Amino acid sequence: MSLDAIKYYRSFEAGQTLIWSGDRMEFVASVVTGVATLSQVMEDGRTQTVGLLFPSDFVGRPGRDTAPYNVVATTDLLMCCFRKKPFEDLMAKTPHIAQRLLEMTLDELDAAREWLLLLGRKTAREKIASLLAIVARRDASLKMLPAAGKLVIDLPLTREAMADYLGLTLETVSRQMSALKRDGVIELEGKRHVTIPNFDRLIEEAGDDTDGGIPG
Amino acid sequence: MSLDAIKYYRSFEAGQTLIWSGDRMEFVASVVTGVATLSQVMEDGRTQTVGLLFPSDFVGRPGRDTAPYNVVATTDLLMCCFRKKPFEDLMAKTPHIAQRLLEMTLDELDAAREWLLLLGRKTAREKIASLLAIVARRDASLKMLPAAGKLVIDLPLTREAMADYLGLTLETVSRQMSALKRDGVIELEGKRHVTIPNFDRLIEEAGDDTDGGIPG
DNA sequence: TCTGCATTTTGATCTGTGTCAAGGTGGGGA
DNA sequence: TCCCCACCTTGACACAGATCAAAATGCAGA
Structure with missing residues (x-):
């Protein structure tokens, strides 16, 4: 079995919220076309975007099941989705996928830290x-x-x-x-x-x- | 072979820089006692700390060999180090370690994103x-x-x-x-x-x- | 084509935090 | 014990960016 066997597509319009912070996450996904944001909102409404998702970027976290951020389409958006359970099973059997995911997560961490410098000092x-x-x-x-x-x-x-x-x-x-x-x-x-x-x-x-x- | 077999300890004084951004990283490590910071410095001297390292936290990135940040001891510090090559070999053979590292990296990413909200909006x-x-x-x-x-x-x-x-x-x-x-x-x-x-x-x-x- | 509304631009003013400048404080070494 | 020096606090003032307020733009639908 491969990733291709369990994938499906969903599309969203510009402005639509795909996922609300706190929601149960049924799937993980990657962006095919379009752009989305990850954002955090304080009780009084102050909002901070914590990540931009471009084509090829990945959303979702195997091993956790509630979403920590809002995910909002800022343009029309096409996502390639995988139901979480089959994806996790596949990951357990395929070290290559886990490895790739670690690599992507480390890149995201670098990008987040670059943004810390931007927000704090620029x-x-x-x-x-x-x-x-x-x-x-x-x-x-x-x-x-x-x-x-x-x-x-x-x-x-x-x-x-x-x-x-x-x-x-x-x-x-x-x-x-x-x-x-x-x-x-x-x-x-x-x-x-x-x-x-x-x-x-x-x-x-x-x-x-x-x-x-x-x-x- | 286990992690214990390849580890060694190093201690540092408060104020000492353990690693300079751009340095070749010979080891990965985790904090035993004390606290250190990861920081980024702009050409004109503006400085932003991008992470705090408490006991049990991990520094270093299997698969990359130059340090992206300065690592500075802010108190007297004891680190438990692993030479990078043996650590990477061990990781390749022991899926559990890679899994644990992914989990820690995801936690760090969450912490970094929490900090984005702090720097941007608080x-x-x-x-x-x-x-x-x-x-x-x-x-x-x-x-x-x-x-x-x-x-x-x-x-x-x-x-x-x-x-x-x-x-x-x-x-x-x-x-x-x-x-x-x-x-x-x-x-x-x-x-x-x-x-x-x-x-x-x-x-x-x-x-x-x-x-x-x-x-x- | 015209209208209406969301989005953006621009202006005037305010304010939180930065900058510059003196003093305080306390712990380690002579 | 006393002094020194790094670290911290406090004050006065400046300024980048926020806030409040209008007006301009441009696109979707009639």
Whole structure:
């Protein structure tokens, strides 16, 4: 038996919440197309996004059965799902899958820790530049293109979703986007379509070491 | 062959850096006694602590050989080390160890994501209360006592180390510690010895759901 | 095409935390 | 015992980003 034998697909519309924090998780899944967020909400409504899910990213945790976060589609989304029990059984019999899962989890941990630095120490402008860089890198890697020179992306997030990920307000996000446009770091057509004329310049603005930040 | 057969011990003094970011990692290790931090430093010196290591916590990553963070002893520290190669060999032969490592990594990921909420959305006062709660929980669990009612802890961190973990300045940390003392949430003897007369009150100040935050 | 509403931008002002600058405090070594 | 120095506290002021408030944009549906 292989993973292919137990998989099925589900699609969701932009804005839909796939999973509520505290829900029983019946499946694990990976993103096929589209983008989703993992987010945590405080009692008074303050919201922090704790992870972005791009195509190929994995959600769900074998061995635990209630969801720790809200999972929300920020674009139309297609997920490839596996019922949890068969997936766990398969994992127990196939060390390769467990190994791969450990590797992915370690990468997620690195990404989370990169984000700790961003939230704890970066300015609003650096935060925006960092987010644009991450989206551009993921987008380039999907298209099997190098993340360098001139890049064009469509932001998969509203200004509010960006704010929730960056620990800012949507007004500050909007102002800093305008400032980066004014300074020629980006060009905007509409609200979502972004041209990055010089990726290295964007990386400088992000305050990351010049060697390039998050791998993958 | 077992883990016991390949382990050895090393001790470090408070303030010592065990591992520099970028160093070749010759070993993986776990904390026996004392506390250490994982931290990331930007080119201009801004520092963010991305993890606290208490007794039983694990450092190092089978499969990667350069350290991604600085590891610094914040108290006198005893580590139990395993040379990386033998550890990896053992892991390949012993699925149980890999399984345990995945579990620990998932817990670390949860802790990192809890910290994202703290850094992105909590006030300075909530941040301090959250840190005190985490230290108190870990300390209680070491002593096999329930984390409730009246608790007494010795902070394993200087004000500056607290600031680096909380994304604040040391002055703000100091002011908020004084404010929590003034408001009767904590009592201070010296700079490090803290009495928490009512743990539930502290949790409220931390802004966490009343059910109690990070397990373990 | 026009309308309505969600989303975004921009402006004015406020505030929490950072920055700069003095003092305090206490524990280890002479 | 006393002094020194690292660590901490407190004060005054500055500023990045939050908050409150309007206006502009642009897309979906009539």
